[in-house]
Amino acid sequence: MKRGIFKQIFASLVGGLWMLLIVGLTSAQEAPAPAAGAPAKVETPAAPALAAAEAKKEDPGAAPAQFTQGLLEQIGGAKVAMDTMWTLIAGMLVFFMNLGFATVESGLCRAKNTVTILAKNFIVFAASSIAFLVLGWGLMFGDGNALFGTQGLWFVGGADNSPAMGDAYKGVYSSINWTGVPLWTKFFFQLVFAGTAATIVSGAVAERVKFGAFYIFSFLMVGIIYPITGHWIWGGGWAAKLGMFDFAGSTVVHSVGGWAALAGAIALGPRLGKYSRDGKVLPIPGHSIALATLGVFVLWFGWFGFNPGSTMAADAGAIGRIAVATNTAAAAAAIAASITAWLLLGKPDLTMILNGALAGLVAITAPCAFVSISSSLIIGLIAGVLVVLSVLFFDKIKVDDPVGAISVHLVCGIFGTLAVGLFAQAEFTPNTTGNGLFFGGGAGLLMAQLAGILGVGVFVFVISMIFWQILKATIGIRVSAEEEIEGLDVGEHGNIAYPDFVTVTARGAAIVDAAGGVVQGSAAYPAAELSKRPV
Amino acid sequence: MKLVEAIVKPFKLDEVKEALTKAGIQGMTVEEVKGFGRQKGHTELYRGAEYSVDFLPKVKIQILVTDDKAAKVVEVITESARTGKIGDGKIFVTDVEDVIRIRTGEKGPDAI
Numbered sequence A: 001m002k003r004g005i006f007k008q009i010f011a012s013l014v015g016g017l018w019m020l021l022i023v024g025l026t027s028a029q030e031a032p033a034p035a036a037g038a039p040a041k042v043e044t045p046a047a048p049a050l051a052a053a054e055a056k057k058e059d060p061g062a063a064p065a066q067f068t069q070g071l072l073e074q075i076g077g078a079k080v081a082m083d084t085m086w087t088l089i090a091g092m093l094v095f096f097m098n099l100g101f102a103t104v105e106s107g108l109c110r111a112k113n114t115v116t117i118l119a120k121n122f123i124v125f126a127a128s129s130i131a132f133l134v135l136g137w138g139l140m141f142g143d144g145n146a147l148f149g150t151q152g153l154w155f156v157g158g159a160d161n162s163p164a165m166g167d168a169y170k171g172v173y174s175s176i177n178w179t180g181v182p183l184w185t186k187f188f189f190q191l192v193f194a195g196t197a198a199t200i201v202s203g204a205v206a207e208r209v210k211f212g213a214f215y216i217f218s219f220l221m222v223g224i225i226y227p228i229t230g231h232w233i234w235g236g237g238w239a240a241k242l243g244m245f246d247f248a249g250s251t252v253v254h255s256v257g258g259w260a261a262l263a264g265a266i267a268l269g270p271r272l273g274k275y276s277r278d279g280k281v282l283p284i285p286g287h288s289i290a291l292a293t294l295g296v297f298v299l300w301f302g303w304f305g306f307n308p309g310s311t312m313a314a315d316a317g318a319i320g321r322i323a324v325a326t327n328t329a330a331a332a333a334a335i336a337a338s339i340t341a342w343l344l345l346g347k348p349d350l351t352m353i354l355n356g357a358l359a360g361l362v363a364i365t366a367p368c369a370f371v372s373i374s375s376s377l378i379i380g381l382i383a384g385v386l387v388v389l390s391v392l393f394f395d396k397i398k399v400d401d402p403v404g405a406i407s408v409h410l411v412c413g414i415f416g417t418l419a420v421g422l423f424a425q426a427e428f429t430p431n432t433t434g435n436g437l438f439f440g441g442g443a444g445l446l447m448a449q450l451a452g453i454l455g456v457g458v459f460v461f462v463i464s465m466i467f468w469q470i471l472k473a474t475i476g477i478r479v480s481a482e483e484e485i486e487g488l489d490v491g492e493h494g495n496i497a498y499p500d501f502v503t504v505t506a507r508g509a510a511i512v513d514a515a516g517g518v519v520q521g522s523a524a525y526p527a528a529e530l531s532k533r534p535v
Numbered sequence B: 001m002k003l004v005e006a007i008v009k010p011f012k013l014d015e016v017k018e019a020l021t022k023a024g025i026q027g028m029t030v031e032e033v034k035g036f037g038r039q040k041g042h043t044e045l046y047r048g049a050e051y052s053v054d055f056l057p058k059v060k061i062q063i064l065v066t067d068d069k070a071a072k073v074v075e076v077i078t079e080s081a082r083t084g085k086i087g088d089g090k091i092f093v094t095d096v097e098d099v100i101r102i103r104t105g106e107k108g109p110d111a112i
Helices: A002-030 A047-058 A069-074 A077-107 A111-141 A183-204 A211-234 A238-242 A250-268 A289-306 A316-345 A350-365 A373-396 A405-423 A444-474 A481-486 A488-493 B010-022 B067-081
Strands: B002-008 B029-035 B042-046 B049-053 B056-065 B089-095
Touching: A077 A111, A077 A183, A077 A289, A111 A183, A111 A211, A111 A488, A183 A211, A183 A250, A183 A405, A211 A238, A211 A250, A211 A444, A211 A488, A238 A444, A250 A350, A250 A405, A250 A444, A289 A316, A289 A350, A316 A350, A316 A373, A350 A373, A350 A405, A373 A405, A405 A444, A481 A488, B002 B010, B002 B067, B010 B056, B010 B067, B056 B067, B067 B089
Parallel strands: none
Antiparallel strands: B002 B056, B002 B089, B029 B056, B042 B049
């Protein structure tokens, strides 16, 4: 009896203490959050900054208000600090996507080409970093005309008083004065986006492109092509004036990369042994689907910087919603791709599912800030089906894309841009898109999106093709047949990715040249034997 | 002396090895190989492109024995490697001219 009573008393005490604890914690949380949680109002700059700004108006040669701690305090120091932190961290996530591209591409290609694919993905970011610093940023965001920037072109050297915003901004990069972060934060964030566009190309040209040709093309891509089209849409150019919206870059980044990739794949021709003389598509399986899966997970992760980071502000109301829209589209697309592959091809090919997730991510990149979560689900579902069909389509028309880059980035980039015109709802990001076609806004937005897509498509494809052809005529863009069969690792770099393993140099495909004739002259592969069956 | 080469299904390797060591065989060499006989492969799809999986993974075991033991070894391998299903493999028996132990320089049956 005694023990029973003590138990009951003890239990009541513990229960009571627990209740007190819970009540105490929740009421502490319910207390009004301190000022840091509420969005700080952006004050107009007080006297010193204003004086400097007025001085600039009177004397155009005077330097604009310097970015000083005083200015920072005046325009809401905490907000600028949080915006900067968020933008930089998001940018670092996007930087990390380069790892994703590197591993997904090398995983889906043969072991004998691993070094060259990794090298392309690695050097492309270095080249992008320099090209965007030297010229790209200025062409893209500098004040200029409808086609490209003309001010502050070189080395991000134009006059600038970021983080001042809107009318208080007095520098030459006005098109990006809507975000209240300092200049180098803006540059860093935009740089990693440029790097993403350039690295898309490496997937479609893999396993036969000369490293040097790709190296040079990367500089041209980020120094010239990407900034010009970027200026049209994000730099205050003609597409922006038409009312085209591309929040995080389905067109600016992904379809630009996709068009350049398509031009490269066409200029190069298919890999040896990919298409047989009688029109059959022969598989060239990747050497590590584990590596490819790792890559897609890394890309999915990095996209949480790509999309929500494009607010370039710690906008609590938006970034969580954008992250969920991003994730929902990716998940829906992966599922749609898995089912499509299952039905069309008989088994759920993991490489198709991986491409599916990426397709959803690309497709939601333009609309992510403008659409509801339900819309992002639908966008993802469509993208997942689209990418599987697209992979099969490009093989049908004999454009060899080893990793599906064109299907993922070009096709779904275009779809995502159009999706803005269909699914946008004015309530999500006021004073931007208005409502899309499905929400009563009419076809105006959709037309603007289409105009931008067409303009970018024609320009990027034509210019890229010109660059590829110039490179073809000068240094050559494709390796020799012997080097392609042996593997580019040794021929281009003198490295072997897996020196402890015997890598098969001719797996799964008959050796046919681009014209469909069987490669001659090898004692190991007599032509008569090759023409009969796969090796 | 005879070289007995057996190509067997990979998952049978441990069973064959156990049976051989129980039968008094003291050494063997094993390779991973690919091959097919009358057992054909099947076709699969990779990203929509058809390929035939003709070459199937097998394991090749090489054992050197004196002439009198060859028949017994063949019997032991056959028993332990058989599943009764297509693709069980084959055994080749060939004559060996000489065998040398590298460490000591012994030749012939002493080197086995």
